[in-house]
Amino acid sequence: MRGRHPRAAGRPRPRRLSRRPHARICLGRRPGFRSSPRMSLSRTLVKDALLAAGPADAILLQGWVRTRRDAKGFSFVELNDGSSLKGIQVIAPATLPNYAADLPRAATGAALEVRGRLVASQGAGQKWEVVAETLTVVGEADATYPLQKKGHSLEFLREIAHLRPRSNLFGAVFRIRSRLAYAVHQFFQERSFAYVHAPIITTSDCEGAGELFRVTTLDASHPPMTEAGDVDFRQDFFARKAYLTVSGQLEAEVFACALSNVYTFGPTFRAENSNTSRHAAEFWMIEPEMAFCDLEGNMALAEEFVKHLIRDVRQHCAGDLEFLGKFVDQGLLARLDFVLERPFQRCSYTEAIELLAKSGRTWEHPVAWGDNLQSEHERYLAEEHFKCPVTVYNYPRTLKPFYMRVNEDGRTVRAMDLLVPGIGEIIGGSQREERLEVLRENLAQHQLPEKEYWWYLDLRRYGTVPHAGFGLGFERMLMFVTGVANIRDVIPFARTPGSADF
């Protein structure tokens, strides 16, 4: 994956500077500058150069050309290395020995290595700029380079998923994605939650969380058959049917009943033929699970978690968020701050049905107790009635999976969905049924075989405890935080029905 693929041939590699000493400039001897014993100069990231406290006599930059403007006697080159949204302006004087030969090759998209001086800029647009003393075109990009100095449609950029991280928007999105993942771990680690790696391959096919992808090593055109004429999965790799996981929840429950507070954070897979802007076949999910915890504690953690993520990104990705607030979603920053300030609303399913019935709206899907809340209903609650994230809880038992705890009324379960404006459901969770007999009853009602869940039932046989947890769709959270409207644009390489390029 890393540079071995033929398509990566044109990808620039950082040079081993120590093997290519530049005798002409003894950069390492300049005072006040970091240098190795071999007198090589270490790379400065553009984001650090932009934050420099003062000028520097020697600096090494490596990155890609965003745009070049030729002036009389020199050229301006905007160099970006992905470390920040902003690039740095490089002045390439015509006195460079390779100016005539190489500057034309320093076109948009080309990889460059620049050594020079960091100086205060004479221009108005930036504080610092770099006057090049040497400039090397490490990797050219010819006129066919698809990213231009203009706006592109998101649809077009999706078709060049291998190049779109070099664009402003996707650079911002993926830097934020990285930070958001870090913030997830930080949140749980600071609270002594243990990170559990739930299996990606699973053999339980009846969790009710959607269609599963089959995992098999059998020959699709000539599978072994049983005498009854069925495919003989006993001869498959795992000696039975196997799938990609749709959720790590059941496994997380196992570990919560041992380590008390745990979370999973990994890829999950749904083979649903969903064609919407908020569904993907492969997505990442965070699933905390807490022993000795009820629905109330679960809702409280969900709110604290979501707010932590927003606050962290707000603080550490300010430049990228500002860009997104300007070019993607003008209401973004105000909405994030609003969500941080306000307590999330809570509303039982029964109250939600009443609110919807009393709203005076005509609904495309009828509102009736016992029916699922439809997209239009969820949107009304979050965007119009509460105008704020809202947790809907205590759903009808018949709508929810077997593992949710049955309430005293016998007809609702301790389920919760967190709905946010613009996205809809971002979190789904529940207090789990800890009573063995009730759980067995639920399995029977859902027509699920007890023997498949023997280990799950054992948790209730040995030291059972009230426990609760939820799942947060990482990409949906990222959509909310970035204002990006399509889930395909917050995943590096999206997998959706009929599409798994790259």
Next chain:
RNA sequence: UGCCCGGUAGCUCAGUGGCAGAGCAGGUGACUGUUAAUCACUUGGUCGCUGGUUCAAUCCCAGCCCGGGCAGCCA
């Protein structure tokens, strides 16, 4: 999976039953401490594919492919 919208230059798009258009990108030149620089000139087309209607189809019709929106399923 259903309903709806779209597919024209490398990109973003306009357009017409009768010679295929603009802006940007690319090229050439000019100018310039520029900021997606500017100005002039200029290269560039299987109008998604297949079939049909027509003297003539990029345009009208049908089928297919691809992209997108919404809905369902959910995170």
